[in-house]
Amino acid sequence: MEKEALLSAQATVLAGQAIGAGLAMIAGIGPGIGEGYAVGKAIETIGRQPEIKGTATSTMFIGCAVAETTGIYGLFVAIMLLFANPFLKFLGQ
Amino acid sequence: MNIEVQGPKRMICILDGNGDVTFSISESVVTGWLVILIVLALCLILTKDLKKIPETKRQCAAEYIVKTVNNMIETNMGIDFMRYAPYIAAVFAYIIIGTLISMVGFRSITADISVTGGLALMTFVLITYTKIRYNGIGKYLLSFVNPLNIISEVATPVSMALRLFGNVGGGMIITIILYAALGAASGALYGVFGIPEMASGGYFFNIFQIGIPAVLSVYFDLFSGAIQSYVFIMLTMAYIKMGKE
Numbered sequence: 329m330e331k332e333a334l335l336s337a338q339a340t341v342l343a344g345q346a347i348g349a350g351l352a353m354i355a356g357i358g359p360g361i362g363e364g365y366a367v368g369k370a371i372e373t374i375g376r377q378p379e380i381k382g383t384a385t386s387t388m389f390i391g392c393a394v395a396e397t398t399g400i401y402g403l404f405v406a407i408m409l410l411f412a413n414p415f416l417k418f419l420g421q
Numbered sequence: 422m423n424i425e426v427q428g429p430k431r432m433i434c435i436l437d438g439n440g441d442v443t444f445s446i447s448e449s450v451v452t453g454w455l456v457i458l459i460v461l462a463l464c465l466i467l468t469k470d471l472k473k474i475p476e477t478k479r480q481c482a483a484e485y486i487v488k489t490v491n492n493m494i495e496t497n498m499g500i501d502f503m504r505y506a507p508y509i510a511a512v513f514a515y516i517i518i519g520t521l522i523s524m525v526g527f528r529s530i531t532a533d534i535s536v537t538g539g540l541a542l543m544t545f546v547l548i549t550y551t552k553i554r555y556n557g558i559g560k561y562l563l564s565f566v567n568p569l570n571i572i573s574e575v576a577t578p579v580s581m582a583l584r585l586f587g588n589v590g591g592g593m594i595i596t597i598i599l600y601a602a603l604g605a606a607s608g609a610l611y612g613v614f615g616i617p618e619m620a621s622g623g624y625f626f627n628i629f630q631i632g633i634p635a636v637l638s639v640y641f642d643l644f645s646g647a648i649q650s651y652v653f654i655m656l657t658m659a660y661i662k663m664g665k666e
Binding site: 396407 | 590
């Protein structure tokens with residue numbers, strides 16, 4: 329490939345990666361809603377039965393961590409796209 | 422503004438004749454050795470000359486730790502699994518010290534997917550062992566008649582590894598980006614007052630980098646690291662217990 333064509337192809341790939349990383353982080357919406365719901369319910373429970381505060385809090389953290397998983401997958405994809413440049417190798421040097 | 426996020430460095434390398442690396446040990450492993458030494462030193466210090474009736478604060482702390490872990494195993498896994506208590510406590514100590522070691526300038530070992538993958542693999546082995554031990558190998562193999570079970574079986578260690586790595590590594594990246602942004606902001610401020618840059622570019626001293634990162638570090642290093650190590654061992658216990666049923 330000629331040098332200019334290669335440069336413009338690289339620029340396109342990099343732009344696509346940046347946009348893709350941004351789109352991947354839309355996955356953060358779901359865990360945000362889910363964790364907020366879980367914490368709200370835990371606080372309701374503690375308000376109703378203050379004696380089980382410890383159990384409710386630890387269970388809530390586990391639930392939050394599990395709910396977070398999909399968001400973490402999105403973050404992982406975004407990190408891969410931003411710092412590992414997985415698609416540049418398809419251009420062929 | 423120059424942002425560089427790097428993986429763990431190669432610390433110890435063995436080179437062949439042409440100068441190519443044939444074998445290398447990464448930074449995470451070397452820091453892991455340090456963590457193991459710290460845990461060992463803590464164990465030796467805390468359990469030095471134990472008495473039947475505790476006299477020193479050290480022994481009280483040691484007894485408190487052991488009691489807490491035993492209680493946790495008993496409430497979460499039941500009395501049958503008490504022999505897992507040392508394993509759980511060891512994994513917890515390794516993860517939490519390895520994560521919080523970033524507070525003193527090392528790279529967190531859990532910000533490396535190889536380390537978290539290895540820890541998740543150990544959990545996976547334990548889950549499979551528990552399943553085979555309590556249900557028999559025939560029933561275990563029979564559960565794979567439904568091929569969807571293979572996916573759920575593999576998803577457990579993958580999600581555990583990615584959860585720990587994503588939280589700690591994401592926090593590390595955010596800290597790096599924050600440092601770069603604060604450096605750029607101080608550069609703009611210096612530009613207003615007409616202070617010249619150094620010959621190599623950048624400034625010797627960035628005023629905004631004092632104090633501000635510490636606030637975020639409390640969340641991303643201290644709180645997130647502690648919570649994620651706790652979550653990791655809680656999920657390990659929950660999955661192992663589920664393997665019995």
